[in-house]
Amino acid sequence: MDFPAVSLRAILPAIVILTTAALVLLLDLLPPRERKGHLAVVSLAGVVAALLATTWLWGGESRAFRGMVVLDGYALFLDLVICYAAGLVVLLSMDYLRERGLESGEYYALVLLATVGMMLMASAGDLIVVFLSLELMSLSLYVLAGYFRARLASGEAAMKYFLLGAFATSFFLYGIALVYGSTGTTNLDRIAASASRDSLMMVGVALLLVGFGFKISAVPFHMWAPDVYVGAPTSVTALIATGSKAAAFAALIRVLVTSLRSTQPDWTVLLWGLAAATMTVGNVVAIAQSNLKRMLAYSSVAHVGYMLIGLVAGGVFGTGAVLFYLLVYTFTTAGAFGVVLLLEHAGGEGVSLADYAGRARRHPILALVLSLFLLSLIGIPPFGGFVGKFYLFGAAVRSGYIGLAVIGALNTAVASYYYLRLIVYMYMREPEGVEAVSTPSFAGGLALAVALVGIVVLGVVPTPFIDLAQAAVTPLLR
Amino acid sequence: MILLVPGSYYTGLSAVLFAIGVTGVLVRRNPLVIFMSIEVMLNAANLALVAFGAQFRNADGQVLVFFVMTVAAAEVAVGLAIIVAIFRLRPRLSVDDLSAMRW
Amino acid sequence: MQTAVFFAIAAIAVASALGLIVRRNPIHGALFLVVNLGSVAAIYLMLNAQFLAAAQVIIYAGAIMVLFVFAIMVLIPGKEETGPDPLRPFRLVAIPFGAFLLVEILLMLVVRPAPPREPPGAEGGAEAIGRLLFTDYLFPFELTSVLLLAALVGVLALAKRKA
Numbered sequence: 001m002d003f004p005a006v007s008l009r010a011i012l013p014a015i016v017i018l019t020t021a022a023l024v025l026l027l028d029l030l031p032p033r034e035r036k037g038h039l040a041v042v043s044l045a046g047v048v049a050a051l052l053a054t055t056w057l058w059g060g061e062s063r064a065f066r067g068m069v070v071l072d073g074y075a076l077f078l079d080l081v082i083c084y085a086a087g088l089v090v091l092l093s094m095d096y097l098r099e100r101g102l103e104s105g106e107y108y109a110l111v112l113l114a115t116v117g118m119m120l121m122a123s124a125g126d127l128i129v130v131f132l133s134l135e136l137m138s139l140s141l142y143v144l145a146g147y148f149r150a151r152l153a154s155g156e157a158a159m160k161y162f163l164l165g166a167f168a169t170s171f172f173l174y175g176i177a178l179v180y181g182s183t184g185t186t187n188l189d190r191i192a193a194s195a196s197r198d199s200l201m202m203v204g205v206a207l208l209l210v211g212f213g214f215k216i217s218a219v220p221f222h223m224w225a226p227d228v229y230v231g232a233p234t235s236v237t238a239l240i241a242t243g244s245k246a247a248a249f250a251a252l253i254r255v256l257v258t259s260l261r262s263t264q265p266d267w268t269v270l271l272w273g274l275a276a277a278t279m280t281v282g283n284v285v286a287i288a289q290s291n292l293k294r295m296l297a298y299s300s301v302a303h304v305g306y307m308l309i310g311l312v313a314g315g316v317f318g319t320g321a322v323l324f325y326l327l328v329y330t331f332t333t334a335g336a337f338g339v340v341l342l343l344e345h346a347g348g349e350g351v352s353l354a355d356y357a358g359r360a361r362r363h364p365i366l367a368l369v370l371s372l373f374l375l376s377l378i379g380i381p382p383f384g385g386f387v388g389k390f391y392l393f394g395a396a397v398r399s400g401y402i403g404l405a406v407i408g409a410l411n412t413a414v415a416s417y418y419y420l421r422l423i424v425y426m427y428m429r430e431p432e433g434v435e436a437v438s439t440p441s442f443a444g445g446l447a448l449a450v451a452l453v454g455i456v457v458l459g460v461v462p463t464p465f466i467d468l469a470q471a472a473v474t475p476l477l478r
Numbered sequence: 479m480i481l482l483v484p485g486s487y488y489t490g491l492s493a494v495l496f497a498i499g500v501t502g503v504l505v506r507r508n509p510l511v512i513f514m515s516i517e518v519m520l521n522a523a524n525l526a527l528v529a530f531g532a533q534f535r536n537a538d539g540q541v542l543v544f545f546v547m548t549v550a551a552a553e554v555a556v557g558l559a560i561i562v563a564i565f566r567l568r569p570r571l572s573v574d575d576l577s578a579m580r581w
Numbered sequence: 582m583q584t585a586v587f588f589a590i591a592a593i594a595v596a597s598a599l600g601l602i603v604r605r606n607p608i609h610g611a612l613f614l615v616v617n618l619g620s621v622a623a624i625y626l627m628l629n630a631q632f633l634a635a636a637q638v639i640i641y642a643g644a645i646m647v648l649f650v651f652a653i654m655v656l657i658p659g660k661e662e663t664g665p666d667p668l669r670p671f672r673l674v675a676i677p678f679g680a681f682l683l684v685e686i687l688l689m690l691v692v693r694p695a696p697p698r699e700p701p702g703a704e705g706g707a708e709a710i711g712r713l714l715f716t717d718y719l720f721p722f723e724l725t726s727v728l729l730l731a732a733l734v735g736v737l738a739l740a741k742r743k744a
Contacts, residue, residue, distance in 0.1 A: 177523045
């Protein structure tokens, strides 16, 4: 037998995170057993180390383990996005969990294991690796969604997420089976080489899209998102909304653009419909929400629609715009959920629109920060959201999908209504009831600061990051 | 090996089983039965993988099935743990009871 | 002969899958599922996948179904799913969906993949699979170990008594 060369370099960031997860599990057994704050610090150190490893590998390009893993600029760019998402979530979790007496090694280990799954999704070179890393991420997130076991909503969220997630996984797997049946391989490059376009391939692609659609919560596969976002611990919601979406997009783009290029005309049509439906349904339903986490859930559904526009437009500009938007979206959404998390009461209340009336008076800084994130979500300069949308819609126009760009622009107008309404509530309404003034912790403040700096930098000097994103997708499109 | 039964029979059977599994997930209310229907879907996919593997005469399909079995085992462990955990909080078990807010 | 055997097993597989989704009592469903998994194992044998047939019986029928039956015993005392169905119209959506899948079935029956060009080589024994697992599929193999670790930690987090 000739064993494949084991090149750990190609998966170094994921290995770093995995080692940290193991370390956290070990340290969990050692004293001090009451306080677990140090585990969060260790997890954060691991994420930072992975971030450094990613920058160290920057520019490298290789294939490892017989084509199962691809190390390229694309994977590294997404590793960066995922590391930021994981780091922000760990920072936000620290005090959130401590205040509720629920700190544990398992929590941080699962966050890290989910992160490993996300990273490997971005660098998978074979459908079976996509499948396994998707499952690694999903299994960890199912448990994390139900982490507040004493709270019924959390358990319900976990169960709903699990059943619908497993349902979607079966579609995904059947899609893999049909693609294998059509081409005789699951390797992405060899699927591309076969350039198959028979009926098996068509049905297979459609089923794969169903599976991915669930994970990125595109309409009509978004039904799980609002309930899970509301029921799950808010720190986990932030991870599901940012990291898992980025990872699912990463795998989706790589599979579609590299290996299913022969069927591009077919999936472009499907994605056109998905993008239009996702934007419109997400924004229109978000207007009707009175729970803030639910509103942000629908808003994140709508943002998936915007990103799908870039995928429809295709090419270096469209796909690069998706990557840039993912980066912006991760900072903005993690930040917005971060503020909600810091203002949430211990029992899980305090997340309705009415609760935010007059918040600006009690929490002037947090209200201001949340307003900035909301402005970025609307797409108002000088924040990253504006540049991201500009490039997405620009790419659509450039590729001739003017209709889609118009739908996107109209949706942005609709969306500004419910974002601005929240700002109005915070600044122009009288507060109802009395509420203790709490000061956000250092860790939470740091997370918000990082996210805020992220959206401002991406909004003010976007060019280098756009160049990075476009350079990242170039090898895929060769 | 020569396939004595046409390969499309096997894939046809797998598609029928998959359709039955999907229908089961959509029409049943008991989370355990839904979960078992999902297992039928996974098995249908496995059957398709093995049947295609036999047509291509490579063992890749079978190796993929091996991985799917592992994943299914892990999924069952986690899924049942979630279902049992929620049952501790609420004794009656139906997916329709879940979630006060549907929209 | 082979065709007759195939249709007999296929009939059992389809009937048991239907039994699972039709019977109200989940424990009956679980038993139907065991029959279904067993018949799929028999079909693996027909496809010359002996290793998978054995694994199917051991992992699915042996381990997974035991967990299912255990969970059913713990959770469901008596009958389930009685009373009016609040989501009846929603469930009717399942019918067009099933129709779509039937179209898919027809497509697949029409498709006849080109006869394989490569000479017969791989067989379904443990050796061929083991060889692939530790060469071409080494990375996914290692990845499954991480997956199992995540499942282990996850179940632990859910089952711990504290909090």
